[in-house]
Amino acid sequence: MEHAVAASESSRFARATEYEFRQLFLPRSTSRSATRRLLTEQAEYGRWELARLRRYADGTCKVTLRRKILRVRRTL
Numbered sequence: 846m847e848h849a850v851a852a853s854e855s856s857r858f859a860r861a862t863e864y865e866f867r868q869l870f871l872p873r874s875t876s877r878s879a880t881r882r883l884l885t886e887q888a889e890y891g892r893w894e895l896a897r898l899r900r901y902a903d904g905t906c907k908v909t910l911r912r913k914i915l916r917v918r919r920t921l
Contacts, residue, residue: 873904
């Protein structure tokens with residue numbers, strides 16, 4: 846019986862932290878300062894946070910951003 850309660854609580858918390866992802870591909874000609882400005886703007890105005898940044902051998906960069914999906918529950 847305790848196991849069923851724990852499973853339902855963990856699934857409730859798992860639903861509470863859903864994320865939306867966005868991927869950006871930056872060419873090798875993008876400077877560090879331009880990349881920093883772009884990511885700062887995304888964080889401040891779009892509420893995105895950096896999930897992963899991968900730089901490839903050819904100089905291109907793949908940026909993965911994420912933000913929480915806020916679900917509004919009915920109160921009435």
